[in-house]
Amino acid sequence: MKGKNFVAMVAAVVFAFGVVLFRPDFAAAHCDTLDGPVVTAAKIALKKGDVTPVLKWVKKEYEAEIRDAFKKTMAVRGKGKDAKELADRYFFETLVRIHRAGEGAPYTGLKPAGAVEPIVAKGDKALESGSVDNLVELVTNAVAKGIRERFTHAIETKKHAEESVEQGREFVKAYVEFLHYLERLHMAVKGHGAH
Known part of the structure; x- marks a missing residue:
């Protein structure tokens, strides 16, 4: 039991060090990459036609805006390949922008897949x-x-x-x-x- 408590304590310290040493103003934010957890959840939501998987990534006060963006995206996606790509990108950007706002962090655009600090990937x-x-x-x-x-x-x-x-x-x-x-x-x- 002592070993588990020690590991939990060290994990908390590691997380705390990471918070300061790998702050978003020093490193690319993981949530704004095309392979990050926010866009991954968005892809699942669009595939299912259900906004629910992304709602955990935004604060409650922004939920209506996300639901509206999702509804608009779903309406446009069926109008051809180009429309689908544009609509999906709009939804990803809207979702990440609102998620970042909830963190108190600026939105600086979507980053390509793989554009994440190694510590975050680990x-x-x-x-x-x-x-x-x-x-x-x-x-x-x-x-x-x-x-x-x-x-x-x-x-x-x-x-x-x-x-x-x-x-x-x-x-x-x-x-x-x-x-x-x-x-x-x-x-x-x-x-x-x-x-």
């Missing part, structure tokens, strides 16, 4: 496989490497910080980078990161 794989172990190892190693690299640079520049103003400034720069990195990690662990 997060999806962890959910698909039901195991977070590989993801925990990947993120833990990346965080450890980031701390060690910044620490090493700071400690090396500290040795020469009093030799000249220029070398002192090099140390201060390394010191600030090291501590800000730690601060971002700590904020993520405490839950102050943004999606």
Whole structure:
């Protein structure tokens, strides 16, 4: 039982680190790719002729707008191949735009399939496989490497910080980078990161 609690705690830490280290303003958002979960749900909804599979991706206050876009899309899809492609694209864009608005994130257009950060793809794989172990190892190693690299640079520049103003400034720069990195990690662990 202890092992499961530890894995759950580490998974939460990994998620929190990912929230800060891989924020949407640093990386392409997964939900705005043509192979992401939002567009995948939209494809299922269009195939079934049922909007229900996409509603979980939008806040309740936007549901009517999505239902309306779905209804319009379904009406146009039967008017030929080009009309179907255009209608589907309209629905994907509308859905992703509204989903992103619900996250408080800007909509910058649909990205091609495969345009997702590797860490996000690995997060999806962890959910698909039901195991977070590989993801925990990947993120833990990346965080450890980031701390060690910044620490090493700071400690090396500290040795020469009093030799000249220029070398002192090099140390201060390394010191600030090291501590800000730690601060971002700590904020993520405490839950102050943004999606």
